[in-house]
Amino acid sequence: MADRLLIGIDARELQGRPTGTGRYLRNLLREWQKTGDIFLAYVDGPPPLDPVLDHPNIRPRSLGRGGTRGLVWRERLLPPVVLADAPDVFFSPAYSCPLRLDLPRVTAVHDLSFFSHPQDFPLLDGLRRRLLTALSLRASRAILVCSDFTRRELIARFPDLAPAAVLVPLGRDEDLPPSPPREEARRRLSVQGPYVITVGAILNRRCLPELLHAVARLVPRHPGLVLDVVGENRTHPRLDLAALVARLGLQGSVHISGFVSDPAVVDRYAAADAAVFLSEYEGFGLPAMEAAARGVPLVVSREPSLGEIFTSAALRVSPRDEGAVASALDRLLRDSALRRRLIDAGRDLAARHSWAETAARTRAVLGRAARR
16 A cells, blocks of 8 residues: 555453453454554563464564563553664554653543543552553544544543544454354253343443343243353452342353353354343443344443444343333343344444444554654
């Protein structure tokens, strides 16, 4: 392409158990392989065995031995190596950038939960995140946000940064394996009755207790109903999920699956009769978009950004109203015409979200930042 770039990237989100931000970065790199740019992917210790890194235009750079404290890695190990490599621009996909790096920087901010929901974080961790995010935003030439809700929130909290905020929505599920046949997926998961899923890291603002209470109301009306909870428990204060399930008498009706692999997530989308996302605060809602793309009808929170993005492609409810959640799920499980309408609307919505478009628009932002 005309103005080829050398782009440095903080690629640590690909290490360990990649979740939303790791999926975001993987999809960008998968599309960027098709460009003529060169990408230097800096990681902590040995590079992960991720196929997206196995391309001549994507060059992993190992710093440290692994397990380095994040701030030490980003502010002490990273800057001298990046300066020696001299990329045109440096991209940080997860809220904070290297503050001591004297190069053009672009930072992606997926939400401002550290500020809006500080109760979800330990006191010192929340303070650290808020400070580093604020400093990083001011150090960046451009700030990428993935929803209009996050753009509005950023501008309300940091009005002077409005010119730097660029809205680039996320894509759908293009990096996940193909869906297996529904019956095959249900057989692998030992599913026989109605099967409802919720996917994503478990946080207190995602209202899992309300969903469990709603399921307790539904079980007598839908024999064999199973709720599968997929995602790592990151609640603060810590929510004892097993105790709550036992207290509600749902041991046979709720599976707490924790973190699962991509193929296992795909099996759950293929087997599901409905997917529920009750977050009262969300930057975008990537698992909801993936479920919609896979033809799973949705119940979502009416709060932003879920309530804004999935307006006509889901049943929207107040996330703390367990009666409303139970009623919405009951309608979905009983009304085949409603299910068909929401499946079609969800697929139509997902079809308008492409990682190729997300990557192209993100690359354009990086190019402008490098040239300024």
